[in-house]
Amino acid sequence: MSATIRTTILNLNSFQQGDMNGLDAETKHLVQKREEELGPAYRLFYRHPVHLVKGKGSRLWDADGEEYLDMYNNVVSVGHCNPDVVAAITKQASTLNTHTRYLHEGILNYAQDILSTMPDEIDQIMFQCTGSEANDLAIRVARKYTGNEGVIITSNAYHGNSALISELSPAQGLAQPIALTARMIPAPDAYHFEQMGLDHSPSAQELGEWMAGKVREAVADMERHGIKLAAFLADTAFSSDGMYLNPRGFLKPVLQAVHEAGGVYIADEVQPGFCRTGDDFWGFQRHGIVPDIVTSGKPMANGLPTSMMAAKREVLAPFATTMPYFNTYGGNPVCMAAAQATLNYLRDHDVLANARQTGDALRAALRDFATTHPVIGDVRGAGQFTGCEIVKPGTKEPDTALTLDILEQLREHHVLTGTCGINGNVLKLRPPLVFTFDDVDFFMDALGASFAAVGA
Amino acid sequence: MSATIRTTILNLNSFQQGDMNGLDAETKHLVQKREEELGPAYRLFYRHPVHLVKGKGSRLWDADGEEYLDMYNNVVSVGHCNPDVVAAITKQASTLNTHTRYLHEGILNYAQDILSTMPDEIDQIMFQCTGSEANDLAIRVARKYTGNEGVIITSNAYHGNSALISELSPAQGLAQPIALTARMIPAPDAYHFEQMGLDHSPSAQELGEWMAGKVREAVADMERHGIKLAAFLADTAFSSDGMYLNPRGFLKPVLQAVHEAGGVYIADEVQPGFCRTGDDFWGFQRHGIVPDIVTSGKPMANGLPTSMMAAKREVLAPFATTMPYFNTYGGNPVCMAAAQATLNYLRDHDVLANARQTGDALRAALRDFATTHPVIGDVRGAGQFTGCEIVKPGTKEPDTALTLDILEQLREHHVLTGTCGINGNVLKLRPPLVFTFDDVDFFMDALGASFAAVGA
Numbered sequence: 001m002s003a004t005i006r007t008t009i010l011n012l013n014s015f016q017q018g019d020m021n022g023l024d025a026e027t028k029h030l031v032q033k034r035e036e037e038l039g040p041a042y043r044l045f046y047r048h049p050v051h052l053v054k055g056k057g058s059r060l061w062d063a064d065g066e067e068y069l070d071m072y073n074n075v076v077s078v079g080h081c082n083p084d085v086v087a088a089i090t091k092q093a094s095t096l097n098t099h100t101r102y103l104h105e106g107i108l109n110y111a112q113d114i115l116s117t118m119p120d121e122i123d124q125i126m127f128q129c130t131g132s133e134a135n136d137l138a139i140r141v142a143r144k145y146t147g148n149e150g151v152i153i154t155s156n157a158y159h160g161n162s163a164l165i166s167e168l169s170p171a172q173g174l175a176q177p178i179a180l181t182a183r184m185i186p187a188p189d190a191y192h193f194e195q196m197g198l199d200h201s202p203s204a205q206e207l208g209e210w211m212a213g214k215v216r217e218a219v220a221d222m223e224r225h226g227i228k229l230a231a232f233l234a235d236t237a238f239s240s241d242g243m244y245l246n247p248r249g250f251l252k253p254v255l256q257a258v259h260e261a262g263g264v265y266i267a268d269e270v271q272p273g274f275c276r277t278g279d280d281f282w283g284f285q286r287h288g289i290v291p292d293i294v295t296s297g298k299p300m301a302n303g304l305p306t307s308m309m310a311a312k313r314e315v316l317a318p319f320a321t322t323m324p325y326f327n328t329y330g331g332n333p334v335c336m337a338a339a340q341a342t343l344n345y346l347r348d349h350d351v352l353a354n355a356r357q358t359g360d361a362l363r364a365a366l367r368d369f370a371t372t373h374p375v376i377g378d379v380r381g382a383g384q385f386t387g388c389e390i391v392k393p394g395t396k397e398p399d400t401a402l403t404l405d406i407l408e409q410l411r412e413h414h415v416l417t418g419t420c421g422i423n424g425n426v427l428k429l430r431p432p433l434v435f436t437f438d439d440v441d442f443f444m445d446a447l448g449a450s451f452a453a454v455g456a
Numbered sequence: 457m458s459a460t461i462r463t464t465i466l467n468l469n470s471f472q473q474g475d476m477n478g479l480d481a482e483t484k485h486l487v488q489k490r491e492e493e494l495g496p497a498y499r500l501f502y503r504h505p506v507h508l509v510k511g512k513g514s515r516l517w518d519a520d521g522e523e524y525l526d527m528y529n530n531v532v533s534v535g536h537c538n539p540d541v542v543a544a545i546t547k548q549a550s551t552l553n554t555h556t557r558y559l560h561e562g563i564l565n566y567a568q569d570i571l572s573t574m575p576d577e578i579d580q581i582m583f584q585c586t587g588s589e590a591n592d593l594a595i596r597v598a599r600k601y602t603g604n605e606g607v608i609i610t611s612n613a614y615h616g617n618s619a620l621i622s623e624l625s626p627a628q629g630l631a632q633p634i635a636l637t638a639r640m641i642p643a644p645d646a647y648h649f650e651q652m653g654l655d656h657s658p659s660a661q662e663l664g665e666w667m668a669g670k671v672r673e674a675v676a677d678m679e680r681h682g683i684k685l686a687a688f689l690a691d692t693a694f695s696s697d698g699m700y701l702n703p704r705g706f707l708k709p710v711l712q713a714v715h716e717a718g719g720v721y722i723a724d725e726v727q728p729g730f731c732r733t734g735d736d737f738w739g740f741q742r743h744g745i746v747p748d749i750v751t752s753g754k755p756m757a758n759g760l761p762t763s764m765m766a767a768k769r770e771v772l773a774p775f776a777t778t779m780p781y782f783n784t785y786g787g788n789p790v791c792m793a794a795a796q797a798t799l800n801y802l803r804d805h806d807v808l809a810n811a812r813q814t815g816d817a818l819r820a821a822l823r824d825f826a827t828t829h830p831v832i833g834d835v836r837g838a839g840q841f842t843g844c845e846i847v848k849p850g851t852k853e854p855d856t857a858l859t860l861d862i863l864e865q866l867r868e869h870h871v872l873t874g875t876c877g878i879n880g881n882v883l884k885l886r887p888p889l890v891f892t893f894d895d896v897d898f899f900m901d902a903l904g905a906s907f908a909a910v911g912a
Contacts, residue, residue: 128586129585
């Protein structure tokens with residue numbers, strides 16, 4: 001059953017051919033032009049796709065002038081069209097844009113700055129353009145360091161779109177085979193604690209030991225097939241799996257199990273990094289662990305294609321001393337200027353505190369709302385990373401169809417968001433970090449209206 | 457022997473640890489900071505690295521205010537800091553930047569526009585951020601379409617840095633193993649025609665038949681190992697191999713041999729595309745062939761990370777109908793605006809004609825210079841893509857050390873360029889396409905002084 005559902009969720013929040021008839025002429029024209037020019041691999045959100053023309057802060061506007069609250073786009077962390085970032089891009093693009101085979105202060109200053117947000121042990125950094133590229137490189141570095149091939153991932157993880165990383169991204173769907181050298185383990189789903197044989201919500205130690213056990217089982221199976229562990233690769237917030245950030249600290253026993261097996265711990269911080277969780281700059285910090293490699297991307301330069309792979313220098317060395325690595329655009333002065341402006345903004349405006357405070361307010365409002373709306377089975381998260389799990393009332397069974405209906409209603413009520421989880425029944429509330437308390441109210445009003453519309 | 461040389465060329469135009477003593481305090485500080493923060497995989501050009509702070513048109517300036525003629529950077533095709541492109545970036549970054557799951561005209565208008573530069577059969581396009589990502593996707597598409605695994609590449613090709621594409625990039629050096637499913641064939645080196653058993657410079661038909669024969673040999677060897685051909689992947693200008701663009705038409709028999717073996721022809725147009733060759737918008741057009749897949753990147757958006765994979769829709773379909781593909785930044789409105797402004801500039805200023813005319817002038821000047829400088833064995837190319845092969849006088853034997861000395865002297869005489877070829881003995885002259893006739897004169901003066909300095 002989970003296999004069937006896993007195929008389905010790919011299309012969950014997608015425009016389908018059958019939705020074409022309901023569209024106005026202009027939207028229909030754009031959809032058809034897309035299909036004609038870009039081909040069938042592209043997906044549009046919503047039965048009624050959104051045609052955006054403008055953005056500012058946490059808000060977006062469509063071609064008809066309708067305003068939307070953006071609760072999906074984690075890339076523009078410091079707000080759509082953040083003027084500081086735009087100014088930095090314009091200034092640097094007007095001055096110089098080259099590559100890393102010449103000396104430039106931009107990359108060096110940013111490297112120092114971003115490394116200073118990490119534990120001392122993680123002391124070298126390389127720049128790419130996308131999260132996929134960062135994870136692709138991280139796996140190569142881990143394999144070279146360990147001399148091993150095996151990789152452990154969670155069962156609905158998404159880490160990117162390169163050939164190597166697609167094979168480590170089960171959320172891509174069943175058409176994409178998982179690498180023969182990889183093993184999937186279940187996500188740390190503290191909500192469904194019965195699956196762990198518990199009768200209560202697990203402590204960090206209980207959840208961590210359970211997950212570490214899954215790692216050990218995966219390693220044993222791998223080794224039976226002659227494969228040794230190179231890396232454990234996980235999104236520290238388990239975003240695609242359904243958002244599992246709590247209780248703080250549960251990744252400690254997992255990291256220990258990975259190291260015991262000779263593997264490298266890779267923290268994919270594409271989603272949880274850069275203040276998203278409200279508590280710490282990096283998601284891994286909430287667990288008190290020091291990964292061997294850290295990757296990130298999306299929010300790093302507020303929308304310019306910019307990513308990074310940081311590592312302990314001894315882990316990086318076997319790859320980096322034998323293999324030249326050049327990425328034409330990676331670390332270029334314009335991307336670095338955008339990244340620096342983003343980082344400055346995060347600090348100067350204490351965006352971390354804002355994410356924590358508005359996120360706490362959002363979850364408090366949701367939990368209050370849940371008391372009278374029993375389809376909300378769980379509200380979880382940290383900072384501006386909130387999961388809201390939709391179930392059949394009185395059970396923990398997923399209600400995937402209802403989740404989708406709510407999502408579509410939210411769009412009609414001018415809130416853009418998404419879903420996640422292996423059953424596609426978790427509302428993924430992941431707005432720009434400049435979210436306000438007014439935005440919380442706006443969202444709750446839209447949610448109330450959406451629930452009323454679907455009779456939930 | 458070629459193996460040894462192939463390792464060496466990676467370090468050819470690289471700063472080495474031993475060069476540190478000669479540096480001024482500021483440069484030394486930046487070099488040390490780089491090594492400390494970015495680790496050992498990064499390479500700096502030149503024994504005396506260049507610290508750039510400003511660019512405009514075909515010129516660059518270092519921190520001491522020294523001006524350089526840029527004959528290396530093919531990314532900034534329409535000139536460093538092209539004001540039209542900067543304005544387009546600023547305007548779009550100030551308006552909206554999201555992803556491709558909402559409708560946006562920018563990507564659709566650009567898709568239509570860029571597809572109109574290609575043969576009718578190549579009618580769908582997908583956007584990524586880097587040439588590596590484009591080639592990575594192209595190989596996956598080719599494998600899905602053919603159901604086969606094998607790939608043929610040339611022996612000093614470079615196609616990118618992902619795990620998959622690194623294994624198809626022999627120019628990465630001996631530390632990077634080539635995929636077990638790949639076979640290398642020699643580049644179409646018309647200069648060394650003796651290696652083809654000829655006593656004269658080959659006609660297009662002769663060169664093409666010879667290369668097609670190499671493809672057939674590679675296919676036969678693959679098949680003996682149980683592998684069938686998925687794709688032939690080649691830079692249409694064979695840039696990394698040493699720049700082999702002539703005679704026009706030699707790729708026709710090659711494409712035929714690829715198709716006979718059931719494979720897909722992938723034209724890597726990262727370097728030759730976007731008017732580089734002066735004769736046609738795309739490099740493959742000079743050979744009168746229609747590839748099945750076309751990839752490009754570097755000059756596409758004049759420096760913003762933007763790339764593309766275009767294909768015949770029937771070739772794309774098996775992948776695209778089964779596999780969703782999402783690239784967070786790929787095809788975003790800002791990158792598309794930069795790409796559109798670049799394309800507009802290319803057309804509005806007839807940059808193609810400028811590349812042809814200034815390129816022809818450059819090669820004419822070089823050939824004249826070669827009559828009194830016998831270390832220049834060959835001057836070849838098209839448009840602003842010129843190779844100048846340095847040999848031991850009276851022979852066709854590579855003089856790799858001399859090439860490097862000339863390169864370093866050119867830097868001292870304020871010309872930045874690079875080398876290519878399996879022996880690293882070809883000066884790679886590949887400036888922004890807004891090169892001028894004055895730039896030709898500036899370069900020839902610097903070349904004369906550089907040759908005098910090395911006694912060549």
